[in-house]
Amino acid sequence: NAGVTQTPKFQVLKTGQSMTLQCAQDMNHNSMYWYRQDPGMGLRLIYYSASEGTTDKGEVPNGYNVSRLNKREFSLRLESAAPSQTSVYFCASSEGGAPEETQYFGPGTRLLVL
């Protein structure tokens, strides 16, 4: 049982390049999330998907797009990377998205944009 997996673990991009961060969960969860973590700022929600086929913006969606490919997979795309997007990105999932539910996190992707 792998839980939440993310690829790649680490990536270096040049300004203007694009890339897709992949996330998959094997817990049959309905809700999935993308966060970014910056020093001293905790985790901030970029986008979330309450169920297959739906996506919604979080606190910091600008510069990102997402795709809920199926129930297992939720990808995050940077169309034109900027140095301000240098961060650690975490994917998470929860059973149904209710406030009291635990979210389970992946190991993270470290992104450096030069």
Next chain:
Amino acid sequence: AQSVTQLDSHVSVSEGTPVLLRCNYSSSYSPSLFWYVQHPNKGLQLLLKYTSAATLVKGINGFEAEFKKSETSFHLTKPSAHMSDAAEYFCVVSDRGAQKMVFGQGTRLTINP
């Protein structure tokens, strides 16, 4: 609107002494509150959560937290620190109004031998 404030960005204690990590929250509804731990270069792991049942919540690795509505606090404690407790700790609030988690800024816990 919901928010959470972790009152210390860094706490340093000696091994074997008590740990106290402080968290205050704001919520317009009955909140759910969580503590997550993040070890270096790892993902986040749930330590414990409060969801309107018992106000004293016990978690993994000897940690516990007490929900105090009158003080809007959810402080994390452990009687005796271990070297393996060195990590970053996040207090999180979630309620039915926003229907999403809001994270505190994090507290880095250092354990001195």
